Amino acid sequence: MRDVAVLGVGMTKFGKHPDKSLVDLFAEAFFEAFEESNIELKDIQALYYGNFVGEMTDGSGNLSGFMADEIGLRGIPAIRYEGACASSSVAFREAVKAVSADYYDIVAVGGSERLYTAGTEIGTRALATAVDGVYEIAAGLTFPGVFALAARLYAKTYEIPLEELREMMAMVSVKNHKYGAINPKAQFYGKLGDLKVEDVLNSRMISSPLTLLDCCPMTDGGSAAIIAAADIAEDLVDTPVYVRGTGQSSAGGLFRQKEDIIRAIPRKKAAEMAFKEAKMTPEDIDFVEIHDCFTIAEIIATEAMGFFEYGQGCYAVRDGVTSIDGDLPVNPDGGLIGKGHPVGATGVSQVYSVVKQLRGEFRENPVKNAETGMTDTLGGDFGTLVNMILSIHRR
């Protein structure tokens, strides 16, 4: 297996794009990545594209060919990957495997989604297609609902008064909005940077105990990356960022996972797979971009990935361990809560942030001496879980 590296990354501003199609959003992100990759279009051999609910938001499926054609790559193999909110992370991982296996030398990856423009009712229903379509949706379970169930179970299991847990959850929102507000690509750039815990607690109740500010927003956006075999990448760009390890796992419905919904076992498996491949441990990770679709989700993720003991992630947030100047900065780009969550584009946007940080180009909120970063993307109620470790050091 060959080493693989990222040549270039791109992403649109996240937010509301009623005047840009799924194709427009992907193309904009792609050309930003292309411009910094020092290659010609004809060097790209395949496209790995992630999208979740194009059928419901834009009445559009079979999207990958339209994406490839739009960017001038007519005729190359183009594949759409769907893994709910982890769609483009699945695409990225499959692309890495194909290059690593020597099947391709250089490929393009990315995703786009338009949930903000779709509106709350359609958007909520579209996202809810990621829960069990027979036994969970019947009761009207939503995505805020999934993590609201997890939050109450977390409080009960670890014997934390719910109001105390809600305050620590609110601190995740305060932190991620603080960082999102200084990220020019973020949906909330220049906004909500000085939120208070009380603001989160007192915002509109969405699914008890989660309020609006416990939730990431609905977002339109696109993201892209171009990856190559490491030997090729070293001849093309000054600072290749190496993909050191990836992992993926799956699960059935929440009701099949039972009390493990607060332990996110698929994430534990995916993270362990990525660490093993990278020959690393959680101590080797300088910062993480985590799937904080909801405040409690970030807390659960940091535990399942192995950074904190189960039941301790909430105190790490409270004690500032996950702040930019803490031992483990979590979501310095604002995360899904501050940056936005155009689901099919989210995974590769995390790669974007990690690559920019590692190259020292994330000037708004730099992680000091960052050499290795990790991404974490969750699809559905743990049905698709992808973790990736990127580093400026080749193995």
Place this chain on the structure above:
Amino acid sequence: MRFADFFNALLEGKVIGQKCLDCGSYTCPPKATCDNCASRNLEAVELSGKGVVRTFTTTYVAPSGYTEEAPYTVAMVELDEGPWIVGRIDLPNEEIEKLGQDLIGARVSIYGKEFPTEPFYPDKKRRVVPMFKVEGLK
């Protein structure tokens, strides 16, 4: 066992599942394989229809197709036989808010209630929701 069998039985007031003839554990709702050991050696059985609330949430912002029903409270109940199922708490919203976390651990009995289907639901005629009736309350 088909998904429709599970919901048809619920409307008759019965919770049905499967007992594994290899490991002895129960699976519910039905699955092609035992939820514990993946065996296909399963027998359809009627379960007690009783369990305990393990977690819940009151949903105020509902998806398209469910907005008329909001606010509603979705819960996960652990059946006495072990499996967990998703359904709704059969209590007025004000009472649920008053109970808060104390609702966790409450014993419930289960029945099925019919709701209108929506364009994306697999059963195009009706949507059956497992309802959790809290015991020990009036």
